[in-house]
Amino acid sequence: MPTYHIITIGCQMNISDSERLASRLEQAGFKKTDNKYGADLVIINTCGVRQSAENRIYGLIPGIKKENRKAKIILTGCLSERKDVRRRLKKYVDAWLPVKEILNFKFKILNYQRRGNDNFGNQDYLSIQPKHDSNFSAYVPIGNGCDNFCVYCVVPYARGREVYRSAQEILAEVRGLVKRGYKEVVLIAQNVNSYKSPIPPSPPLSRGGDFADLLKTINDIPGDFWIRFLSSHPKDMSDKLIKAVASCEKACPQIYLPVQAGDNLVLKRMNRQYTRADYIKLVKKIRKQLNLPSSPFIKGVIWKPPVSITTDIIVGFPSETRKQFNNSVKLFRQVGFDMAYISEYSPRPGTAAFKLVDNVSPAEKTRRKNQLDKILRQTALANNKKYIGKTVRVLMENQTKVGKWFGKTATGKDIRFSAKSSICRAGNFVKVKVTGAKEFCLAGKV
Numbered sequence: 074m075p076t077y078h079i080i081t082i083g084c085q086m087n088i089s090d091s092e093r094l095a096s097r098l099e100q101a102g103f104k105k106t107d108n109k110y111g112a113d114l115v116i117i118n119t120c121g122v123r124q125s126a127e128n129r130i131y132g133l134i135p136g137i138k139k140e141n142r143k144a145k146i147i148l149t150g151c152l153s154e155r156k157d158v159r160r161r162l163k164k165y166v167d168a169w170l171p172v173k174e175i176l177n178f179k180f181k182i183l184n185y186q187r188r189g190n191d192n193f194g195n196q197d198y199l200s201i202q203p204k205h206d207s208n209f210s211a212y213v214p215i216g217n218g219c220d221n222f223c224v225y226c227v228v229p230y231a232r233g234r235e236v237y238r239s240a241q242e243i244l245a246e247v248r249g250l251v252k253r254g255y256k257e258v259v260l261i262a263q264n265v266n267s268y269k270s271p272i273p274p275s276p277p278l279s280r281g282g283d284f285a286d287l288l289k290t291i292n293d294i295p296g297d298f299w300i301r302f303l304s305s306h307p308k309d310m311s312d313k314l315i316k317a318v319a320s321c322e323k324a325c326p327q328i329y330l331p332v333q334a335g336d337n338l339v340l341k342r343m344n345r346q347y348t349r350a351d352y353i354k355l356v357k358k359i360r361k362q363l364n365l366p367s368s369p370f371i372k373g374v375i376w377k378p379p380v381s382i383t384t385d386i387i388v389g390f391p392s393e394t395r396k397q398f399n400n401s402v403k404l405f406r407q408v409g410f411d412m413a414y415i416s417e418y419s420p421r422p423g424t425a426a427f428k429l430v431d432n433v434s435p436a437e438k439t440r441r442k443n444q445l446d447k448i449l450r451q452t453a454l455a456n457n458k459k460y461i462g463k464t465v466r467v468l469m470e471n472q473t474k475v476g477k478w479f480g481k482t483a484t485g486k487d488i489r490f491s492a493k494s495s496i497c498r499a500g501n502f503v504k505v506k507v508t509g510a511k512e513f514c515l516a517g518k519v
């Protein structure tokens with residue numbers, strides 16, 4: 074039986090695409106191997122969002138080809154359609170696979186006979202039944218692509234315009250996961266809160282069919298599981314959605330809300346379509362609604378932690394002055410993020426910003442990144458210290474050594490804890506008393 078090995082670089086959408094690709098390969102008669110140097114097919118699922126992610130493949134692919142000469146190399150993901158990437162890697166790559174073509178991938182170009190069902194008609198690749206890596210937590214893509222065209226971003230070009238799955242299909246996937254014992258479903262799309270069911274929703278989704286309605290309907294599925302979702306564009310985070318999150322006891326109080334810049338002029342040049350004041354007002358609204366003592370929250374919880382807010386921000390966008398960057402600094406202090414992914418701007422071919430002069434020096438970008446990172450560490454630590462002495466519900470992920478476990482709180486905090494009990498198993502919920510806090514990790518005891 075021929076073997077395959079998938080290397081995934083990038084975001085949750087790529088991880089989820091790889092799970093669908095794995096399922097498609099197994100359907101065609103391939104078997105998974107953990108050894109990239111022994112596999113017959115090596116698939117690299119690429120990310121083109123930052124130069125650093127792109128650079129990884131330029132070392133990786135020639136290295137695999139050198140060590141594993143018989144391997145057929147397939148390149149998929151964000152970079153699979155970029156002409157300059159194709160030119161640079163053409164002597165190493167055997168086939169280029171745009172993500173949406175996963176379903177109808179022509180195995181014959183690799184001289185492999187395809188097995189199983191060949192007739193997929195017009196089915197979308199998101200309808201493939203995925204092969205999940207975890208048996209308790211699963212990404213469920215609700216759509217693909219983006220219509221927002223932020224000037225620095227490749228996603229609308231690499232993935233295309235927004236396409237959403239029907240609510241019926243998503244609900245069926247979540248019901249199946251819950252039935253198989255999954256404890257966490259993570260609804261993903263580039264912009265979950267612009268979701269709209271493409272076909273008129275039918276019962277039980279008798280409401281309008283937007284993301285708030287979808288969330289409430291998933292919350293009504295019987296079972297003990299958590300719902301997370303990401304990411305949310307601030308301009309589309311409606312009052313209706315905030316109220317829905319606050320009213321759903323399975324929806325985790327963790328909001329991923331990319332800000333990208335703290336200065337109005339930079340935000341405008343990025344085409345983000347909100348101001349710094351809009352963002353701050355939105356965070357206040359989220360905190361007010363989700364921290365209400367009356368809002369129902371996760372069964373079995375003893376202490377209700379405050380909603381955690383995660384963001385993405387770019388430093389050194391073309392012509393970002395020190396003064397403009399200082400507005401990002403102020404925003405970081407004002408919001409007090411729990412987590413932030415801080416990136417140094419890198420021009421992405423094909424985007425509108427690629428034509429702008431990348432005139433903030435690499436050293437200055439790093440300095441700005443470090444400055445924000447320092448503030449993030451302070452605010453994250455202050456937020457985490459509020460957990461000390463409290464008991465929280467934790468989803469166990471894995472054992473690190475005998476009696477030591479790693480898991481996540483509903484607010485998405487990593488937690489290491491000791492537990493000797495026989496009830497301990499990856500995928501179980503346990504109550505953990507928090508005894509210590511660092512910037513990005515809690516410590517505790519079952």
Ligand code: SF4
Pocket residue numbers: 219220221222223226227228229263264306
């Ligand atoms: S919202 Fe902007 S940053 Fe996010 S995927 Fe769409 S274009 Fe890219």
